[in-house]
Amino acid sequence: MFAYTVRRLLMLIPVLLGMSIVTFSIIHLIPGNPAQVILGDQATATAVANLEEQLGLNDPFFVQYFQYMGNLLQGDLGTSLRTNTAISSEIWSHLAATMELTIFAMIFATFVGVNAGIISAWKQNSWFDYLAMVIALIGVSMPIFWLGLMQQWIFAQELGWLPAFGRGNPRDPIESITNFNILDSIINGRTDQLWTSFKHLILPGVALGTIPLAIIARMTRSSMLEVLRSDFIRTIEAKGSRPISVIYRHGFKNAVIPVLTVVGLQTGTLLGGAILTETIFSWPGVGRYIFEAIGTRDYPVIQSGILVVAFMFVLINLVVDLLYSYIDPRIKY
Incomplete structure (x- = not known):
């Protein structure tokens, strides 16, 4: 290893x-x-x-x-022409905001997508299978900006359940330690700020995670169908193993490699492709940071922002490659 x-x-x-x-x-x-x-x-x-x-x-x-x-x-990313501030000192807060949003979106997308794909493969050609795949097709086709606006209209304006903009309560700012609001709220022992930060994450996180969710669900279903038709699965079933054990312990373990690939690629894509979501929900992430730099012709910020996002993408791919070898030891040979 x-x-x-x-x-x-x-x-x-x-x-x-x-x-x-x-x-x-x-x-x-x-x-x-x-x-x-x-x-x-x-x-x-x-x-x-x-x-x-x-x-x-x-x-x-x-x-x-x-x-x-x-x-x-030496860790010097240059100086912003707009703010005359070192880019390395101001980009971290934006990157942390995007990372927090991406992590939330991918947890939501992975949990729902993987389970929907597994159940669809298990109950192939059932009403759940057809319904899940239709919803996945809609999720892939739906523009994020339209979904975000609909979420704001329904859940923020009409029902008033969730906030539509920002990352937290501006009247009660979180004491910044790591620039991750959820983590900082826990460190500071502020459960009220933790709940506020979580509520602000829900709408942009769900909007951002919709397309990855649909892709993960479809990939999981395809991979699981191939595994469930294998001889070793029929042997395990013949031994009298419980269906849940057959599906999750034996089936999904052997179908997880393609799913892990999609999760890694989608995570890297969301880190650099969340500009629309961050703009709609006024989320102060790195995508919006680069977008504003383009508008003001702040080319050092554009350079550094692209470099940082690309580095994060490469780093995520490295982590996925290492997970491959952990899940399937044959890969490292």
Whole structure:
């Protein structure tokens, strides 16, 4: 297991190197003078020259890249042109907000999707199977922005059960320790803030988790159907094992690899693809952070935001690969 982990870590080096080259090249792919584009057409020549000097645009490309990599290795992601603040100090709170939302959405999607897929495979061609797959098809096809607006209208405006915007109560802010509101509420011993934070998570989390839920349910059903038709399952059933044991202990254990792949990919996708959800629900996540940077032409933030999200995606894929070898020892050989 250790040797397999080391090999997987070494394989990340060229991936991370290529990722850094792509993100660094973004500012150089801008048509015309990048500094002029950032400052706008009304900027003076002096302002443009100062920004070129600040960003190091006067140096050769490879010199700029090695300076960029040197700063990255020291944890320096640059400085925001909009707030004049170190990006490394302000991006963590946005990344933590997105991670908290993604974790909630994936727990919801995985729990519901996996169980719906297992029951659909177990009761193939039953009313539950048809209903679950129709709902999954609707879930994959439904636009997130429309679902989010409908949720706000029904559960926030009409019923008043859940808050429609934000991450917590602005009149009673949570003392920030980890920037994860749920965790900080527990650490501070504030059950009222814990409940408030949880309520704010429900609507955006369900909206964000709808598409992954549908994909996980369909993949689980397909994988389980293949396993349940295997000879070893018929042998276990012939021995008189309980149906629940056959389905969950033996069937799902052998069908989990494709499901785990989908869960990993969807988790990485949600970390960088939650812009619509974060915008609709005013969630201060990294997707909205990058979106606002695009609107203000804050290219250092765009560069760093894309790099951080891509790194998280690669990290999640690494974790999934390691889980493969834990679940199925044959993989590491």
